[in-house]
Structures are given as C-alpha cells and as structure tokens.
Amino acid sequence: MTDTVVLKLGGSVVTDKSGDCAIDHARITAIASEIAARRADGIVLIHGAGSCGHPEARRYRLGEGLTLGNTPGIYHTHAAVCRLNTAIVETLRTAGLEALGLHPLDMGLAENGRLVAFETGHIEEMINHGIVPVLHGDVVMDRNRGACIVSGDQLVLYLARRLKNSRVGLATDVPGVLKEGAVIPAIDRAGIGAIAIGGSGNTDVTGGMQGKIAELLTLADDGIESNIFHVSKVGAFLDGVDHGGTIVGRSR
Numbered sequence: 120m121t122d123t124v125v126l127k128l129g130g131s132v133v134t135d136k137s138g139d140c141a142i143d144h145a146r147i148t149a150i151a152s153e154i155a156a157r158r159a160d161g162i163v164l165i166h167g168a169g170s171c172g173h174p175e176a177r178r179y180r181l182g183e184g185l186t187l188g189n190t191p192g193i194y195h196t197h198a199a200v201c202r203l204n205t206a207i208v209e210t211l212r213t214a215g216l217e218a219l220g221l222h223p224l225d226m227g228l229a230e231n232g233r234l235v236a237f238e239t240g241h242i243e244e245m246i247n248h249g250i251v252p253v254l255h256g257d258v259v260m261d262r263n264r265g266a267c268i269v270s271g272d273q274l275v276l277y278l279a280r281r282l283k284n285s286r287v288g289l290a291t292d293v294p295g296v297l298k299e300g301a302v303i304p305a306i307d308r309a310g311i312g313a314i315a316i317g318g319s320g321n322t323d324v325t326g327g328m329q330g331k332i333a334e335l336l337t338l339a340d341d342g343i344e345s346n347i348f349h350v351s352k353v354g355a356f357l358d359g360v361d362h363g364g365t366i367v368g369r370s371r
C-alpha cells in the first residue's frame with residue numbers, strides 16, 4: 120500500500136454554507152485542477168456537507184436519532200449530500216482524475232454516533248489502482264439511535280487510522296485555528312484550553328471548528344498529526360511545502 124494523503128474539503132469551501140444546497144462549482148473546479156496538476160495516486164478525498172445536508176439534518180432533527188416521524192430525513196439528508204458528491208466527482212473526472220464517489224450510508228454502521236464498522240479494504244484497492252475515492256459526511260444507521268450524522272471530520276479520523284502513512288489535511292474557509300484573529304501554528308490537548316473555539320457561523324449539526332478539533336485531537340492521541348489550512352493552500356499542502364495553518368497534535 121502506497122503512502123496516502125487524506126484530504127478533507129470543508130463544507131464551507133465546496134458550498135456556500137448560508138445558501139440552500141448552493142454548490143460552489145467554481146471553487147470545486149479550482150481545487151480539482153490543483154489536485155490533477157500534482158497527483159492522481161495515493162489520495163483519498165472527503166468532503167463536508169455544507170448547505171447540502173446540514174439544513175436537512177437539522178430540519179429532520181437527525182441529531183436526536185430516529186424518533187417517530189423523522190425517518191424520511193435519512194433520505195432527504197443523504198440525497199442532498201449525494202448531489203454535492205456527484206458534482207465534486209464529475210468535476211474531478213473532468214480535470215482528468217479517476218474519481219469515484221463512495222457513500223458512508225451504504226457501507227458504515229454506527230453506535231451512539233460513532234462509526235463501529237466501515238469497510239476500507241476496497242478503498243485501499245482503489246488507491247493502489249490510481250483511483251481517487253471521494254467520501255463525504257453522511258447520515259449512517261446507528262444501532263442505538265436508529266440513525267446519526269457522521270461528519271467528514273469523523274471519517275478523517277477513521278480513515279487516517281486505517282490507511283498507512285497518512286498525511287492528513289483539512290481545507291477550510293479560515294487560514295487555521297485562530298486566537299484573537301491570528302493563526303495558531305500548532306495545538307495539542309495541553310494547549311487547547313487557552314483558545315476560544317466555536318462552532319460554525321452557519322447551520323452545522325456536527326459542531327463546526329469545535330467538532331473538528333475534537334476529532335483531530337483524538338487522532339493525535341494515536342500519534343497522527345493533521346493540518347488545518349485555508350483552501351487556497353491545497354496545492355502547497357499536496358506539494359508538502361509551507362501551507363500556513365495549524366498543526367493539530369504538536370505543541371507550540
């Protein structure tokens with residue numbers, strides 16, 4: 120198995136989070152050409168839902184599990200984020216990448232909101248054959264709650280733990296984790312208490328920046344560092360050169 124780059128494109132960069140499934144086609148095209156110019160192999164993409172999934176998940180109160188009457192929310196939330204996934208996959212393919220969309224609802228199972236089963240063997244085979252798997256935050260069946268939302272950030276944690284030698288990057292709409300307006304170059308569990316970390320400015324059922332940091336600190340507990348950076352730095356991240364941002368799992 121080759122070394123892998125796990126790259127998450129935040130929902131805030133692939134959609135206009137304040138809109139209604141407002142897919143940012145121009146931004147996705149720009150990212151696709153950055154990736155296609157550099158590598159076709161060893162990369163797994165994960166994207167957030169942004170305005171294609173969070174509003175539906177909130178409307179159907181999927182955060183409360185499957186209570187009487189909200190089962191249709193599974194379909195509507197999944198359909199919204201799949202629409203975004205298809206747009207991203209098609210754009211990557213147009214840019215020359217052999218991209219394939221994979222949907223966590225089809226292949227994952229959760230308990231109390233956390234993935235407990237998720238096949239990754241086929242993802243490794245895809246990578247070995249130069250295919251770019253494109254996964255996304257999704258609604259997933261849950262043994263305790265009926266259904267739950269698994270964020271793209273939780274998928275980053277799950278995949279980075281299983282795919283060997285992963286470099287992990289999360290591209291978002293801010294230049295990194297901010298403290299009083301300035302990017303903090305590195306954070307770990309010991310340093311996190313001193314920083315005010317909030318949710319998202321828009322509808323976000325998975326905790327915004329707070330949820331992201333929680334997942335990445337858990338990853339850091341396993342000795343895997345990750346990088347949060349501005350989407351304009353995707354190329355630099357892939358090149359392994361300075362991309363600004365915050366390294367999670369390293370002391371300052």
Ligand SMILES: Nc1ncnc2c1ncn2[C@@H]1O[C@H](COP(=O)(O)OP(=O)(O)OP(=O)(O)O)[C@@H](O)[C@H]1O
Pocket residue numbers: 128129130131132166167168169271290291292293295296297298314315316317318319320323325326327328329331
């Ligand atoms: N201390 C902080 N530093 C940086 N961003 C912060 C901080 N506290 C809160 N935020 C918010 O977190 C947002 C980024 O988190 P968000 O979950 O929206 O990102 P995303 O990964 O792009 O989206 P998604 O979860 O839909 O994939 C920023 O736009 C900002 O408003």
Ligand SMILES: C=C(C)CCOP(=O)(O)O
Pocket residue numbers: 130166167168169171172173176196197200255256257258268269270271272324325
């Ligand atoms: C709301 C859904 C469907 C997935 C959420 O994933 P995220 O945008 O990565 O938090």
